[in-house]
Amino acid sequence: VLPLLRGKWGRPYYHYPQLQSTNETLKQMAASLPEGAVVVAEEQAGGKGRRGRSWHSPPGGIWFSLLLRPAVHPLALLSLPLVLSLAVVKSLSGFFPELDWALKWPNDILCRGKKLGGVLVEVAAETEQVHWAVAGIGINVNISSFPPELEGRATSLELCRGKKSCRPCLLAAILERAEELYSLWCREGFAPLAKDYQALFLYRGRRVRVEEEGRFWEGKAEGVDDKGRLVLRLDDGSLRLLLGGEVTLREV
Ligand code: BT5
Missing domain, CATH: 2.30.30.100 (SH3 type barrels.)
Known part of the structure; x- marks a missing residue:
């Protein structure tokens, strides 16, 4: 099912039953695609986290990557994962305000104190110019259990809510909210978002x-x-x- 897209993002929209990694696929196609292009996979055989870590990506999650071409200094990209993880929490907490949401700086999305999602931004840039950024976002949605090494640390919307959620509905809302926060960030930087991020920041004062x-x-x-x-x-x-x-x- 295709998400109902209201903004500019999600065009083109590529959907695969299985990929190694949506980031890898989108990086290979990046040169010929416009900002807002999206690659989604139902499952990933080689999902990636930061620093060579792996990302568990069975069917039932939302695993996607987004192509961005921000006209900012490469150093400013360090706050991009914060912008996107904030957008994810804002849209998910809009659907499910009763759950306890938090952000673990810089890129973790937490629900009830456990990791529900993460963001991985990969960049092609020169010293002064960004060619593109591929932002990979993973969200555990309809996943009922985790392998032993993630047990106790990872969670899913299904575990938090006790039922399944509509993934295309969530993806559409996330894309819309991310596009909105991203365009503000492109114009004004992270400053206008800092307060909202701070309010969700898990370890504040700890x-x-x-x-x-x-x-x-x-x-x-x-x-x-x-x-x-x-x-x-x-x-x-x-x-x-x-x-x-x-x-x-x-x-x-
Ligand atoms: C992240 O890395 O949190 C970034 C995750 C990005 C995944 C998306 S999915 C679509 C796109 N395509 C990709 O190949 N990747 C992106 P990091 O902060 O390094 O966290 C990785 C750590 O989280 C691992 O070492 C595990 O401990 C844990 N982990 C792995 N899979 C998980 C999962 N499904 N849910 C919660 N925690 C997980």
Whole structure:
């Protein structure tokens, strides 16, 4: 079933029963496609997370990638995963306000404290110019159980709601909301979205440990600044601003 699309995104729309990874397929086609092109797969055999991690993608999820051509400086792309994960939570919480939604900086979507989805942005850019960004979004929807290694950490809409959801309806709403937030972000940067992100930010005010390229930082997570950076208060009282991308955050 095709989602009913109200915005510009989702044209063209490619739907596959199975792919290795929607990001890989869209990256190969990127040169000839316009902004807003979408690749969806019912299941992925080689779904990817960040830093070479794998993404469990059985049938029943929403696994898709979106082609973007933002006219921004490559460094500004570090806040793009935040914009998209915020759009996902805003649209899902619109459907299901009774569930407890949160964002784990930079790219995790959580429901009732467990991971329900994630965002992976891959970029082709030169020093000053972005050619394209492929944004992969994975959402666990109609999935009733997880393999042992994800048990206790992952969840799905089906587990949270106790019933199945209409995936094309959700995808259409997510595309619409993401397009809206993205165009605001292209015009004005992350600043107008920072407050909304902050309100959903899981570890706000809590003690966290951050791994950044093999280095560790520990302190209190004060929030997210107007560029989407994590504001960390270190034990000596100083502030450290961390960029997303290759960073992993844990509560301690
Ligand atoms: C992410 O990475 O969260 C980005 C996930 C992006 C997936 C989409 S699906 C469509 C598109 N095509 C792709 O190939 N990828 C994108 P990261 O923050 O690195 O989290 C990865 C970690 O999450 C793994 O190491 C597991 O611990 C956990 N994980 C794997 N599959 C999961 C799932 N289905 N639900 C919840 N957690 C999962």
